[in-house]
Amino acid sequence: EVQLVQSGAEVKKPGESLKISCKGSGYSFSSYWIGWVRQMPGKGLEWMGIIYPGDSDTRNSPSFQGQVTISAAKSISTAYLQWSSLKASDTAMYYCARLGSGVASYIDSWGQGTLVTVSS
Amino acid sequence: QSVLTQPPSVSGAPGQRVTISCTGSSSNIGAGYDVHWYQHLPGTAPKVLIYGNSNRPTGVPDRFSGSKSGTSASLAISGLQAEDEADYYCQSYDSSLSGTQVFGTGTKVTVL
Numbered sequence: 118e119v120q121l122v123q124s125g126a127e128v129k130k131p132g133e134s135l136k137i138s139c140k141g142s143g144y145s146f147s148s149y150w151i152g153w154v155r156q157m158p159g160k161g162l163e164w165m166g167i168i169y170p171g172d173s174d175t176r177n178s179p180s181f182q183g184q185v186t187i188s189a190a191k192s193i194s195t196a197y198l199q200w201s202s203l204k205a206s207d208t209a210m211y212y213c214a215r216l217g218s219g220v221a222s223y224i225d226s227w228g229q230g231t232l233v234t235v236s237s
Numbered sequence: 238q239s240v241l242t243q244p245p246s247v248s249g250a251p252g253q254r255v256t257i258s259c260t261g262s263s264s265n266i267g268a269g270y271d272v273h274w275y276q277h278l279p280g281t282a283p284k285v286l287i288y289g290n291s292n293r294p295t296g297v298p299d300r301f302s303g304s305k306s307g308t309s310a311s312l313a314i315s316g317l318q319a320e321d322e323a324d325y326y327c328q329s330y331d332s333s334l335s336g337t338q339v340f341g342t343g344t345k346v347t348v349l
Contacts, residue, residue, distance in 0.1 A: 152338060161343035162275075162283065162326050176337040212282060216338075221330035223273035223289070227282035
């Protein structure tokens with residue numbers, strides 16, 4: 118069974134750094150694109166970017182370029198989403214998601230979500 | 238800023254049929270990329286309803302159907318049920334956005 122398990126909820130202060138994770142199991146982690154999706158409170162889903170763990174090919178959505186870093190460690194089947202300096206506006210639920218087959222595919226598996234709260 | 242536009246809300250009485258549109262452009266839907274649809278209930282991860290424009294995964298009722306034409310796509314829900322009240326999103330690939338995916342703006346379906 119394909120599973121994506123995300124790290125737990127985080128409460129941070131503005132200016133702090135943060136790295137959340139998404140561990141895949143039940144499939145060949147290196148062979149499927151993994152993406153990150155943001156949902157701010159009361160708002161819709163936003164695609165942040167994707168990474169192909171096999172060769173670390175990474176593509177960020179323009180709105181998130183330079184704001185976050187997406188990475189992966191294929192040896193431990195884990196993808197990451199990282200901030201160097203959080204802002205209050207980063208408060209949101211973050212989901213990792215596996216693309217079924219190819220970069221233009223649909224999401225066939227989701228993580229359970231990681232709630233990030235940034236508040237002074 | 239999403240490049241796929243959906244109506245903010247649609248509503249219908251139980252048993253009725255509602256449709257949700259998803260309007261894109263020549264760099265996504267109009268370029269031939271597939272459209273996929275998700276249902277999102279509060280507190281849960283989204284669930285795929287339609288993939289590849291019109292295909293239903295195993296377990297999704299045939300009350301849900303999808304279509305695509307030109308630069309737009311649609312999701313239809315027939316025989317509306319109370320449990321269909323949720324947020325719905327379309328998704329496609331966009332060749333102009335650094336080669337990544339994009340979601341629609343989202344539609345809230347209300348069962349009257």
